[in-house]
Each structure stands twice: as structure tokens, then as C-alpha cells.
Amino acid sequence: MKDWQLGFSSSRAQNNQTGVSSIFDENFPPSGFMKDLDSSPERMDTLSGKKSNGSDGESMRDAIEESIFDFSPSSITQSNHIKKTGFRARPKLASAQAVLSSKLEDPTEMQTNACEEPEDRKPEPLKRVCMDPLPIAAGETTKDEDVEEQKVKEGVMAGENLVEEGSKVALNAATRKSLWRRKIEPRERLGASVESIDESKEGDFSNKRLHRKKSWGSRQRNTQMLGSLQDGEQYMGGSVEKDGEEELVPHPVLSRVLFHSSASSSSSFNNSSAESDEVFSENEDTATRRQNMKKCRSWRTFLTMMQWSKRPQTSWIQLAGHQGNVRLSEGGEVLKRFCEVEAVCLQVLMSDALCQFVPHYFGHISQDGEQYIRLEDLLSGLKNPVIMDCKMGVRTYQEEEISKARSNAIVRSDMYQKMVKVDPAAPTVEEHAQRGVTKLRYLQWRDDSSSTSSLGFRIEGIVMGNGKVLRDFYKTRTEAQVTETLLTFTRSQVHILEAYESRLQALNKALKESNFFNRHEIIGSSLLFVHDCSSKANIWMIDFGKTIPTPKDVQLRHDVPWVEGNREDGYLIGLTSLITLLGEAIKQAGEQS
Numbered sequence: 001m002k003d004w005q006l007g008f009s010s011s012r013a014q015n016n017q018t019g020v021s022s023i024f025d026e027n028f029p030p031s032g033f034m035k036d037l038d039s040s041p042e043r044m045d046t047l048s049g050k051k052s053n054g055s056d057g058e059s060m061r062d063a064i065e066e067s068i069f070d071f072s073p074s075s076i077t078q079s080n081h082i083k084k085t086g087f088r089a090r091p092k093l094a095s096a097q098a099v100l101s102s103k104l105e106d107p108t109e110m111q112t113n114a115c116e117e118p119e120d121r122k123p124e125p126l127k128r129v130c131m132d133p134l135p136i137a138a139g140e141t142t143k144d145e146d147v148e149e150q151k152v153k154e155g156v157m158a159g160e161n162l163v164e165e166g167s168k169v170a171l172n173a174a175t176r177k178s179l180w181r182r183k184i185e186p187r188e189r190l191g192a193s194v195e196s197i198d199e200s201k202e203g204d205f206s207n208k209r210l211h212r213k214k215s216w217g218s219r220q221r222n223t224q225m226l227g228s229l230q231d232g233e234q235y236m237g238g239s240v241e242k243d244g245e246e247e248l249v250p251h252p253v254l255s256r257v258l259f260h261s262s263a264s265s266s267s268s269f270n271n272s273s274a275e276s277d278e279v280f281s282e283n284e285d286t287a288t289r290r291q292n293m294k295k296c297r298s299w300r301t302f303l304t305m306m307q308w309s310k311r312p313q314t315s316w317i318q319l320a321g322h323q324g325n326v327r328l329s330e331g332g333e334v335l336k337r338f339c340e341v342e343a344v345c346l347q348v349l350m351s352d353a354l355c356q357f358v359p360h361y362f363g364h365i366s367q368d369g370e371q372y373i374r375l376e377d378l379l380s381g382l383k384n385p386v387i388m389d390c391k392m393g394v395r396t397y398q399e400e401e402i403s404k405a406r407s408n409a410i411v412r413s414d415m416y417q418k419m420v421k422v423d424p425a426a427p428t429v430e431e432h433a434q435r436g437v438t439k440l441r442y443l444q445w446r447d448d449s450s451s452t453s454s455l456g457f458r459i460e461g462i463v464m465g466n467g468k469v470l471r472d473f474y475k476t477r478t479e480a481q482v483t484e485t486l487l488t489f490t491r492s493q494v495h496i497l498e499a500y501e502s503r504l505q506a507l508n509k510a511l512k513e514s515n516f517f518n519r520h521e522i523i524g525s526s527l528l529f530v531h532d533c534s535s536k537a538n539i540w541m542i543d544f545g546k547t548i549p550t551p552k553d554v555q556l557r558h559d560v561p562w563v564e565g566n567r568e569d570g571y572l573i574g575l576t577s578l579i580t581l582l583g584e585a586i587k588q589a590g591e592q593s
């Protein structure tokens with residue numbers, strides 16, 4: 001078991017044992033929607049990695065180093081380490097794996113989660129969940145498979161790399177995916193797997209048994225597996241009696257389940273004749289065949305449930321911003337409508353001190369005549385993520401927008417409608433009369449009614465762990481209102497609040513070292529806060545669509561008020577406010593508990 005898995009498992013074990021009081025303000029509008037976060041963990045693990053500066057997304061990702069950070073209040077040493085380094089969370093691969101393996105450890109929880117899954121979080125098509133037919137020693141693949149894995153690496157979600165520790169079943173999704181894509185015959189697939197096992201695990205009895213079978217035709221082999229299937233209870237026990245020999249099965253239920261999963265994977269569990277031919281022997285009579293088919297179907301039902309539970313954790317949601325601007329691709333990347341200003345920023349950021357705080361940028365892609373920016377999915381691997389989007393800075397419009405508004409003031413009725421909905425008294429008499437406001441006027445009103453102008457940031461939206469979305473923060477302006485919202489967002493969990501505070505302090509440090517920050521006016525950019533019920537937490541910088549390089553003669557400070565012409569964005573004012581208010585929230589949460 002890798003370090004991060006150990007860390008995660010122990011964290012989960014602790015969580016299961018920890019009775020936790022539910023702390024949140026009953027008066028807050030979305031009361032009662034946080035019941036799924038009832039187990040408050042004692043510690044928090046995140047992963048740290050370091051990006052390389054390579055221009056190629058593949059090589060950069062390959063260069064990521066991972067390690068664990070422990071946010072346990074008692075873990076002072078590591079906590080200091082975090083403060084020194086900032087917690088670099090790249091939870092993708094580890095989180096997905098850890099969540100998946102923990103689900104298998106805890107079937108009760110699996111059921112609970114399945115029940116709580118909101119309708120709009122239906123799993124991806126089954127073809128995305130890949131499983132191997134044979135037990136393979138963890139981490140081992142054949143040469144060919146390695147090549148295949150390399151080929152498909154880019155398009156494969158980290159969460160699809162499934163390794164069942166202790167079961168000796170390695171589920172290498174990249175390999176499987178590529179094999180399926182190429183529709184390689186099961187026979188070839190099996191042969192390859194067996195050879196690799198046998199070469200590297202000479203002493204393993206079960207592997208030797210598999211090796212002895214490798215000369216069998218795939219049909220024979222499949223029939224043999226089916227025969228075993230009929231003795232389900234024995235199989236559950238971990239061994240099968242065959243011809244007087246005990247055949248050890250590394251992971252009794254899984255390996256058989258996985259076998260059939262694989263056999264039918266390419267057809268997504270259809271009952272096609274091709275599949276039946278693959279599974280049943282020619283010598284079986286019709287009755288046996290029917291019986292077998294029936295059993296096989298019930299296994300399929302079970303498999304479907306398994307695959308549901310093992311699906312990659314991609315509870316993706318676009319919280320703020322222009323609806324439909326951002327979406328999750330089939331391959332698990334976030335695709336955002338192309339904006340050259342943003343693409344240039346992201347490219348520069350990949351080799352800046354801030355790269356640890358920005359989703360990985362994979363370049364751009366053209367799809368159906370549209371261009372998209374390809375980004376790392378920051379929610380990947382998080383289980384029922386809790387998300388908050390904070391728009392940073394003391395203003396959300398560029399200075400250019402002011403001059404534009406002066407020269408050509410377009411009156412917008414949509415913005416007038418939005419304004420009236422929040423505050424019917426906000427428009428002037430003239431604006432009421434024309435039933436419209438200019439964009440600049442609207443943006444300025446938004447900034448002033450929220451905490452943007454006063455605190456240097458505002459909360460745009462929150463997604464709670466049960467998927468409930470809160471966007472009504474138009475009038476969340478005072479420090480007390482923001483603090484209360486932070487407590488609700490984190491359910492007053494001190495270790496989460498502390499992790500966020502720590503991350504922001506690290507960001508503060510990185511900003512001071514950043515050439516990008518030194519040379520850019522950052523407008524309308526957000527900090528995306530994400531945590532989940534297994535206590536992974538992180539904060540990321542997103543949205544650089546209105547971030548522009550400063551003129552050569554301008555040196556921004558980022559921590560002084562904006563007056564027209566000085567181009568200051570107030571980013572550090574917002575960051576300082578956030579850190580202060582998180583501190584206040586930590587204090588209040590401590591007092592509550």
C-alpha cells in the first residue's frame with residue numbers, strides 16, 4: 001500500500017469511529033441540507049505534488065511528486081511543514097483511488113452514498129469503468145500494456161486507476177481502456193496478463209495455476225470460469241475445489257466479478273450473442289445454458305452495482321460564471337470556452353511560482369467548430385465535493401470597460417432585471433424609466449452591494465456536499481455575514497477552516513514570489529475552495545479571462561485601494577480579508593465546540 005493510501009485509510013478508519021456533533025446555524029437558509037457530512041474527521045490528508053516546467057502537459061503531469069500532508073490538530077510537525085511549503089494538493093489520482101478502495105472496504109457506506117446521490121450525478125457510462133479479468137499482481141503490466149498505457153495516459157482520468165490492495169488484483173484502467181478501444185480478443189488479453197504475472201511472481205501459487213491454464217483456448221477458459229460461478233458460496237470462501245486441487249483465488253468475489261465485467265465490458269453488459277458465445281461452451285444443453293444465463297444476468301446486476309460504486313468520483317458542477325461556458329469532457333478534463341487572454345495567462349502560469357495554485361493547463365482543443373481551453377478537473381477524486389467560488393479583487397471590471405461605457409453606453413435590460421430582482425430600489429429613476437442599466441453600472445452596483453468593494457472579494461456561490469447550490473450572496477457584504485457563511489460552508493469544522501487558512505497563507509507567499517502576479521492586473525479571477533467529507537481540502541486560482549499584463553511603466557501593489565487610472569486590483573486586500581475572516585471563523589468554531 002502506498003503512503004497516501006495508508007494515510008487515507010487511517011483517516012477513514014478514524015472517521016468511522018468518531019462521533020461528531022453537527023454544528024451549523026439552524027437559521028441559515030439552507031438548513032438541513034448537510035446531513036451527509038456528519039462524520040467530521042480528526043485529520044485531513046491532502047497530497048502534494050510539484051509540477052515540472054515542461055511545456056508538454058504529459059511530461060509535467062508525469063513529474064508530479066506526491067506526498068501526504070496531515071492536518072490533524074495534533075500533527076504539529078507536519079502542520080509546520082505545510083506552513084512552510086503550502087499544502088500542495090493534487091488529490092486527483094490518490095483521492096479517486098482512496099475513495100474507491102475505501103468504498104470496497106465499507107459496503108454500508110457504499111449503499112448510503114448511492115442513496116444520497118442526487119439525480120444529476122448519475123454515473124458516467126459503464127464503458128468508463130474498466131476492470132481486468134484476471135488477478136494481476138499490483139503494479140505489474142506487460143511490456144505491451146505499458147506501451148498501451150503510455151498511449152492512452154493523456155485521455156485517462158486518474159480515478160480510473162484502480163488498485164485493490166490486499167486482494168492482489170491490479171486494475172490498471174489505462175491498459176484496459178486501450179485494450180477495449182482496440183477490441184483485442186479476450187484470448188490475447190488473457191495470455192498477455194498471465195505471462196506477465198508468471199514472469200514476475202514465480203513464487204505465487206495462484207499465478208502458477210493461472211500459468212498452467214494459459215495454453216487453454218479462451219472459450220475453454222471462460223467456460224471454466226463459468227463453472228466456478230455456479231459454486232458461488234464456495235467461491236466467496238476464497239478457494240475453489242477443482243479436480244482435487246485447491247485453486248487459490250486472490251480476490252474471490254472481485255476476480256470473478258471482474259472477469260465477467262471485462263468479458264462484457266465492450267458491449268456495456270448487453271446480452272448479445274457474441275458475448276454469450278464467449279461465455280458458454282458448445283456442449284451445454286439448452287436448460288443449463290438458460291440457467292447459466294440467468295445466473296450470469298444476476299451477476300451483471302451485481303456488477304452494475306459494483307461499477308456504480310467504483311465509478312470515478314466526478315461530481316462535477318459549474319458553480320459560477322457564464323452558464324455553459326465550462327464543462328467536463330469525456331476524458332475528465334474541464335473544457336472552458338476559449339479566450340485568448342485566459343489561454344495566454346494559463347500558459348505563463350504553468351511555469352510561474354503560482355503554478356501550484358492553478359489547475360493544470362493542457363493547451364486547447366477544437367471541437368465541433370468551437371475552441372476550448374483544456375484544464376485539470378479540480379473536483380476529480382473528491383467525494384460529494386463542497387465548493388465555494390470567491391471572486392477576488394476590489395472591482396470586477398477593467399478600466400477599459402469604463403472608457404468603453406463612456407464612449408458607447410449600451411443599456412442592458414437583462415442586467416436591469418437582475419438588479420431589480422435583488423433590490424427593486426437600486427435602479428435610479430432614469431434606469432427604471434428605460435428599464436435598463438449599463439454593464440458598468442451593473443458591475444459597480446454588484447461590487448458595492450456585495451463585499452467586493454469593501455473587503456476585496458465576494459462569495460459568488462457555494463455547493464454543499466449534498467449537491468445543493470447556493471448562489472444568493474448578492475448582499476453578503478459585512479465581515480459578520482461572510483464569517484457566518486464560511487462557518488456554514490465548512491460546517492464549522494475547525495480542521496477544514498485551518499487547512500483553508502494555511503493554503504491561503506501559502507498562496508500569499510507564492511504571490512510575492514510570482515512574476516506573473518507582479519506583472520498582471522487580475523480582474524474577475526476566483527479562488528475555488530474545495531473540500532469533501534473525507535477531509536481533503538484545497539484552494540485554486542481560476543478564471544483569468546479579464547487578467548491582463550500591466551503596462552511597462554505601471555507597477556501594481558495589489559494591496560492599495562483602486563482609483564481610476566492606478567489600475568490596482570486589490571487582490572491582496574481580498575486575500576488578507578479572507579485570511580482574517582477564516583481566522584475569525586476558526587475562533588468562533590472553536591468556541592462553539
Ligand SMILES: Nc1ncnc2c1ncn2[C@@H]1O[C@H](COP(=O)(O)OP(=O)(O)OP(=O)(O)O)[C@@H](O)[C@H]1O
Nearest residue numbers: 318319320321322325334359375376377378389543
Ligand atoms: N478547472 C476546474 N475544475 C473544476 N471546476 C472548474 C474549473 N474551472 C472552472 N470550474 C467551475 O466553473 C465555474 C466557472 O468557472 P470560471 O470562473 O472560469 O468561468 P467564467 O464563465 O469565466 O466565469 P465569469 O463569468 O465569472 O468570468 C467555477 O465556479 C467552477 O465551479
Ligand SMILES: O=P(O)(O)O[C@@H]1[C@H](O)[C@H](O)[C@@H](OP(=O)(O)O)[C@H](OP(=O)(O)O)[C@H]1O
Nearest residue numbers: 321322396397415418439443446524545546
Ligand atoms: O454575476 P452576475 O450578477 O450574473 O453578473 C455577471 C458577472 O458580473 C460576470 O462577471 C460578467 O461577465 P464578465 O466578467 O465577462 O464581464 C457578466 O457580464 P456579461 O453578462 O456581459 O457577460 C455579468 O452579467
